[in-house]
Amino acid sequence: MKVICVAGYKNSGKTTLVTRLVEALSEHGKVGTVKQMLHHRFNPENTDTGKHFDAGADLVAAITDTELVTIKRNPSLEDALNSLADNGADFAIVEGAKSSDLPKIFLGEPEGSDEVSNILVKLPVKSDWDIAAIVELMHDQPEWVTLDSLIMKVRSNPDLCLSGGIATFTGIVRRINDNVETTAIDFEKYEGVADRAIEKICFDMKQKDNIIDVLIHHKTGLIKSGEDIVYIVVAAAHRQELFQTLADTLEHIKEDVPIWKKEYTIEGDFWVHDKL
Structure with a gap:
């Protein structure tokens, strides 16, 4: 988007x-x-949805003949x-x-x-x-990507009729690592080169038997602990190829994509020497 x-x-x-x-x-x-x-x-206190909300509902969905509003x-x-x-x-x-x-x-x-x-x-x-x-x-603007938007894109693939399943992986910033608390990680990528490496991984994975589609999105910039880093979505004909390709794709991202990270912890900040 x-x-x-x-x-x-x-x-x-x-x-x-x-x-x-x-x-x-x-x-x-x-x-x-x-x-x-x-x-x-949007939902004044004298409306039914306003009363629901003011009573303590965390989410209120209002439906009319033509509209759906989530509050x-x-x-x-x-x-x-x-x-x-x-x-x-x-x-x-x-x-x-x-x-x-x-x-x-x-x-x-x-x-x-x-x-x-x-x-x-x-x-x-x-x-x-x-x-x-x-x-x-x-x-010309960069893409705003969510996991659900990637899944929707895979579902729009005309070859999805051959698929028996869609699997996803979401990598997040681990808060506790070796008993040290991480507050955030700053990811930097080699512009252009990293994107081409990700495109190649997707292409190579889709050459495997019974793999219908593979999509990857890796975020950059400062990402706080618990927040999402990377999404992988794989569609395949059978679960055996599905899960193996998901794991293989993650390993190729770690090995082949030039993205570096600076980790911020309560004990100090440092650059991690591995690419990921």
């Missing part, structure tokens, strides 16, 4: 630009949007984007969130007191924007 943020100040035309982008991107795939509404409530506690922008990816969105447009690290289209000029990062392009407010150019910019 490609993600971009449309940011700016009040009455700058953010919603207009988002709607135009939705219309244009809908010709290229499935589009999701996120709107930050920090001072609103949860402790929301985050990451949760919203993960939900869109999990539901098969090819593109996600976030309206607002100018303080986030997401790649941004900024309408107007940031004020001096605001620290706005990752601005890809600044556009005039309420203008006749070049939507085609923005769509092209959207296609």
Whole structure:
């Protein structure tokens, strides 16, 4: 899923630009949007869902003839984007969130007191924007990947009819290692080379008998203990090949992909010499 943020100040035309982008991107795939509404409530206290929520429900699903809305506690922008990816969105447009690290289209000029990062392009407010150019910019953004989005991609493979199962592996940051507590790990990859190595592993694994599909996603940057590092999804005709290929794929990632890690522990920080 490609993600971009449309940011700016009040009455700058953010919603207009988002709607135009939705219309244009809908010709290229499935589009999701996120709107930050920090001072609103979707389920007021006088509604049934509001009463459920105020009674202590952690999740409330509201269903109408045309809509499904899930209301949860402790929301985050990451949760919203993960939900869109999990539901098969090819593109996600976030309206607002100018303080986030997401790649941004900024309408107007940031004020001096605001620290706005990752601005890809600044556009005039309420203008006749070049939507085609923005769509092209959207296609250039990195992928936002979740495990469910990879599984959905495997399920869309026309050869899945030959598969008897899908297996996944999720690697996470181990919190306790040799009785030492790890708080986070910072992963760095050899740009370009690491991606090509992952593509080769997927290709090689799919040459094995009865293997239908293999997908890998390895995250980079600072990942906290307990959080996900790597996803592997394998579809195969039979369980024997399925589990063996899953294990083989993980070993090839560890051996062949140039990704290095710096480990942060309560006893100090250090670079791990192994690639993974």
